[in-house]
Amino acid sequence: MSEEQTNQxxxxxxxxxxxxxxxxxxxxxxxxxxxxxxxxxxxxxxxKMLTKxxxxxxxxxxxxxxxxxxxxxxxxxxxxxxxxxxxxxxMNIEAALTKKIGVTGKKLHTGRSRNDQVATDIRLYVREExxxxxxxxxxxxxxxxxxxxxxxxxxxxxxxxxQTAQPVTFGHHLMAWFEMLSRDYERFADCRKRVNIxxxxxxxxxxxxxxxxxxxxxxxxGFTAPTENSLDSVSDRDFAIEFCAASSIMMMxxxxxxxxxxxxxxxxxxxxxxxxxxxxxxxxxPQKKNPDVPELVRGKSGRxxxxxxxxxxxxxxQPLAYNKDNQEDKEPLFDAIDTIKGCxxxxxxxxxxxxxxRENMREAALRGFSTATDLADYVVRKGIPFRDAHExxxxxxxxxxxxxxxxxEMTLEELQQFSDQITADVFDVLTLDGSVSARDHIGGTAxxxxxxxxxxxxxxxxxxx
Ligand code: ARG
Numbered sequence: 412m413s414e415e416q417t418n419q420x421x422x423x424x425x426x427x428x429x430x431x432x433x434x435x436x437x438x439x440x441x442x443x444x445x446x447x448x449x450x451x452x453x454x455x456x457x458x459k460m461l462t463k464x465x466x467x468x469x470x471x472x473x474x475x476x477x478x479x480x481x482x483x484x485x486x487x488x489x490x491x492x493x494x495x496x497x498x499x500x501x502m503n504i505e506a507a508l509t510k511k512i513g514v515t516g517k518k519l520h521t522g523r524s525r526n527d528q529v530a531t532d533i534r535l536y537v538r539e540e541x542x543x544x545x546x547x548x549x550x551x552x553x554x555x556x557x558x559x560x561x562x563x564x565x566x567x568x569x570x571x572x573x574q575t576a577q578p579v580t581f582g583h584h585l586m587a588w589f590e591m592l593s594r595d596y597e598r599f600a601d602c603r604k605r606v607n608i609x610x611x612x613x614x615x616x617x618x619x620x621x622x623x624x625x626x627x628x629x630x631x632x633g634f635t636a637p638t639e640n641s642l643d644s645v646s647d648r649d650f651a652i653e654f655c656a657a658s659s660i661m662m663m664x665x666x667x668x669x670x671x672x673x674x675x676x677x678x679x680x681x682x683x684x685x686x687x688x689x690x691x692x693x694x695x696x697p698q699k700k701n702p703d704v705p706e707l708v709r710g711k712s713g714r715x716x717x718x719x720x721x722x723x724x725x726x727x728x729q730p731l732a733y734n735k736d737n738q739e740d741k742e743p744l745f746d747a748i749d750t751i752k753g754c755x756x757x758x759x760x761x762x763x764x765x766x767x768x769r770e771n772m773r774e775a776a777l778r779g780f781s782t783a784t785d786l787a788d789y790v791v792r793k794g795i796p797f798r799d800a801h802e803x804x805x806x807x808x809x810x811x812x813x814x815x816x817x818x819x820e821m822t823l824e825e826l827q828q829f830s831d832q833i834t835a836d837v838f839d840v841l842t843l844d845g846s847v848s849a850r851d852h853i854g855g856t857a858x859x860x861x862x863x864x865x866x867x868x869x870x871x872x873x874x875x876x
Contacts, residue, residue: 434495437498440500446533450500450528455631456627460623461621463624464623466522467518474512479508502525505519526733527644528611529737530611531609534609534650537744541600544751547756547759548599548755549876554758554763555585557763558762559861561582565767565772566580567579567580567584567776575776578847580847580856586868588664591667598657607634608637609634613644615733645732648722652719654748662751663712666712672702673705681771682771683765685761685764708754715747725737779817781846782840783808787800788840789840823835823837
């Protein structure tokens with residue numbers, strides 16, 4: 412980028428050129444040039460509308476559209492020189508247009524300001540990215556359903572306080588992740604509704620004296636409605652805050668999946684194998700295979716939460732209408748977009764490749780008295796009040812700890828020390844499969860229910876995609 416000349420777009424009022432450092436300090440072209448496509452799309456709609464209402468002639472409009480289309484090709488083929496002194500993506504493209512088509516290029520900005528232009532560009536940009544995010548969430552969810560179906564019968568320990576609690580099926584555990592992502596999907600889809608309103612026409616802040624047709628630009632750009640208030644239109648960035656809030660909540664969920672994968676892949680848990688292509692080794696310890704992908708996703712949550720906080724602070728106390736502060740919305744927003752897309756992609760690629768070590772999971776569930784609640788429920792069915800049953804099983808567990816035996820490993824005589832209501836059929840409930848299969852209701856962990864949950868989930872996804 413050249414830095415020799417200073418901006419002359421507003422030269423009329425100024426007695427000296429912009430200080431070279433100030434020009435760089437106030438510029439945004441380094442990071443807003445990624446919105447070039449949206450900027451051109453917005454300008455095309457604006458030019459067509461100006462033509463329809465008689466502000467531009469058909470010939471002028473044709474020149475503008477031709478020029479903009481050439482500029483888009485120049486940018487995409489790397490033949491466009493972005494300049495810092497032209498400050499931002501909007502003025503770079505406008506200046507290039509004038510250079511290409513002459514004086515008609517200077518007419519494009521009639522009835523428009525960079526304030527409504529930039530607000531439009533960001534909304535177009537976020538709308539497109541929300542659609543990518545929604546599609547990627549669905550791809551990850553499909554991977555989860557696939558693995559959950561495959562592991563519907565796999566028994567593992569379920570935890571509370573990270574202590575063995577009750578046996579669950581691995582498929583059921585995975586479908587808990589699915590549910591979290593479903594709500595994330597809804598949050599992004601809901602955010603999209605408020606993104607999809609068109610601010611173009613608000614001009615600098617008060618609207619414009621030209622007879623503009625906002626309904627027309629709304630339709631051309633695929634928005635659902637024009638914004639209602641010009642002051643709000645140019646200054647509102649709450650849709651970006653909402654996007655970062657939805658992103659932060661989703662990242663929080665992803666840190667939870669990540670943490671579990673990291674634990675499960677450890678030698679201590681040894682529940683899963685993450686294929687080598689998703690891991691890296693150590694430069695010093697030859698035995699190491701590190702779960703980098705989930706670790707990085709867990710770590711990247713920090714920057715996304717940070718961007719939410721940046722945007723909230725950026726908007727705080729801003730008086731109406733547009734303030735230059737708002738130029739600072741882009742880097743946090745863009746980085747949040749890039750980060751969550753990367754995390755979703757990595758997870759969507761990796762999840763279907765997770766290999767469950769079924770024997771180890773089962774073995775772990777056999778330790779830790781995971782069927783204690785099943786024994787209590789059994790004793791209750793024999794007519795003993797639940798609180799007494801709790802006490803009986805507590806004593807049996809204390810005995811098991813002392814003898815280093817799980818409940819299912821005790822003999823009938825041993826179990827009968829704690830209650831004479833216990834008979835040979837007790838072993839049906841002390842098995843892991845008996846335990847999970849008994850929880851056979853909507854939302855329960857029974858393999859049968861996992862398969863039904865997968866069916867419902869698939870139906871939901873096909874309605875969404
Ligand atoms: N680059 C600016 C931004 O990102 C565009 C709007 C500038 N408007 C202005 N009045 N200086 O917000």
